[in-house]
């Protein structure tokens with residue numbers, strides 16, 4: 541008889557892998573090894589776009605029939621930052637004052653451990669699973685995220701693999717387990733703008749055309765755009781200028797070019813293309829008037845999306861409320877996550893540990909919170925397959 545997997549010891553094994561993105565350091569194999577013991581079929585998928593590091597991903601599944609309940613997550617972590625400021629070795633798997641302090645424990649190796657521990661208890665009691673359980677784990681979420689979940693999803697679509705519901709284990713709560721379920725996210729688009737003027741001597745401005753004046757006017761205009769006022773499910777869209785560069789070493793010279801970057805987090809009232817159209821019109825109008833020209837390069841990290849609360853979302857909300865005493869808010873706040881790819885094949889929500897210490901020195905998860913989350917995942921499985 542197999543002993544159920546303990547969430548704390550598995551979390552310790554995972555954080556001991558120094559999987560600072562894009563390195564894996566054995567983390568995906570730790571997950572696969574544990575799942576194989578439980579009877580999962582594990583498929584390792586490696587992807588490598590030109591000029592990037594090779595990334596290991598895992599799609600593991602137990603059961604063949606429908607419905608397929610999936611858990612998604614990532615094993616890569618952000619760098620430790622200032623190592624001297626940590627009170628413990630960030631990859632030691634050390635528990636101090638009933639807290640597991642380690643890089644990546646909340647974001648999000650801890651929740652992977654909780655889900656696997658929950659599955660191990662669940663299949664021990666439910667030998668004949670009516671449906672299937674799967675895990676989609678990637679080593680490429682924290683940076684470019686192009687050799688990870690996006691490509692695994694493309695593969696799964698090719699193979700006509702069906703996922704009926706997915707929970708992503710990102711740390712969604714701010715202070716306490718139970719506060720927030722994410723049911724969608726805003727989209728994100730970055731623009732890199734170059735305004736091209738005419739270089740010249742500052743004493744003879746009539747024979748040059750200063751692009752700095754023009755770019756300031758443009759940035760002022762786009763920052764003041766009222767994109768929308770938000771909606772029932774989303775906060776207002778927002779634009780922030782993130783960089784202004786005018787490369788010029790001489791005090792007596794009008795530069796030829798001025799550059800700026802900006803990022804917009806946008807809700808369902810826009811798409812990346814509707815925003816591009818709106819902005820390009822402004823760039824074109826202002827540069828034309830100023831007898832200059834412009835170049836723009838956009839990068840879209842994801843469109844906005846929303847999972848309309850269905851039966852399963854309400855079931856999960858009730859379980860969290862029963863188990864924590866807190867009624868979770870259904871939210872679309874925060875940055876982007878891999879849910880933006882998964883939503884293409886399945887309704888998808890996010891629920892995990894507490895985000896308070898993520899990406900910080902002494903990132904930690906309370907041992908009691910790991911147990912709480914494991915029990916919530918277990919109750920979700922029990923109710924989903926009931």
Ligand SMILES: [Zn+2]
Pocket residue numbers: 614647648681710711
């Ligand atoms: Zn994360």
